[in-house]
């Protein structure tokens with residue numbers, strides 16, 4: 001684990017969605033390493049248990065739920081409040097990457113899944129937790145993507161879902177700033193997780209991605225997590241509405257090819 005006791009989060013109750021794998025797991029573990037109390041949520045209990053394995057019982061709680069289902073999110077929030085009486089930080093990380101290809105071939109099922117998790121899921125989580133964040137003076141961090149600030153070839157539906165998230169973040173920062181709540185996003189680019197495992201194992205597919213990353217390698221979940229902990233911490237008290245690229249320099253490019 002790369003980040004230990006760096007940021008001021010040890011007094012915080014943190015909810016992390018999609019915490020059973022990849023970036024969400026790394027985020028949950030980074031908060032635990034920094035002394036926070038962490039509620040991990042996701043669809044299946046087993047991977048969530050693995051995320052918090054070894055953590056002090058009182059500081060890690062597993063509450064399974066599907067963010068696409070409003071009733072699951074409301075139940076998770078109610079159970080968190082019953083247990084801890086407050087929520088200080090919400091990390092909306094759960095996401096799916098589906099429905100690639102020409103938009104005319106996007107099926108209703110693919111779109112329903114993308115919309116349900118990436119857009120409705122964020123909305124459900126924000127609606128259920130913002131009143132609690134107003135009470136605690138807390139903050140929300142969304143794990144969006146560089147695909148939420150620019151386009152990718154063949155990813156129109158995913159791009160649209162991630163742009164929705166960055167749009168929510170900017171507007172909610174305005175709406176809730178006066179009520180003492182900060183709302184920010186991190187924007188990863190190509191990161192080695194289950195979501196990208198198909199491409200990562202195919203050297204030919206991976207090379208053009210790596211060629212566009214200034215730092216010359218794909219991201220790891222542990223590269224993303226410290227930025228989330230920073231944004232959630234009191235050290236970021238004057239940061240809101242920020243879309244923080246944690247992408248090895250991917251979004252620094254104009255898009256023109258790397259010629260060397």
Ligand SMILES: NC(=O)c1ccc[n+]([C@@H]2O[C@H](COP(=O)([O-])OP(=O)(O)OC[C@H]3O[C@@H](n4cnc5c(N)ncnc54)[C@H](O)[C@@H]3O)[C@@H](O)[C@H]2O)c1
Pocket residue numbers: 017018019020021022023024041042043065066067068093094095096097117121143144145146187188189190191192193194195196
């Ligand atoms: N991996 C990348 O290259 C990359 C790049 C930019 C942004 N992201 C974003 O990072 C976030 C995490 O993705 P990851 O790369 O760790 O992939 P991942 O597939 O390992 O993690 C996604 C997590 O979300 C959970 N999830 C999916 N649907 C859910 C639902 N309905 N309810 C609750 N949980 C659900 C999954 O079970 C999984 O644990 C996503 O929002 C993704 O869009 C990933």
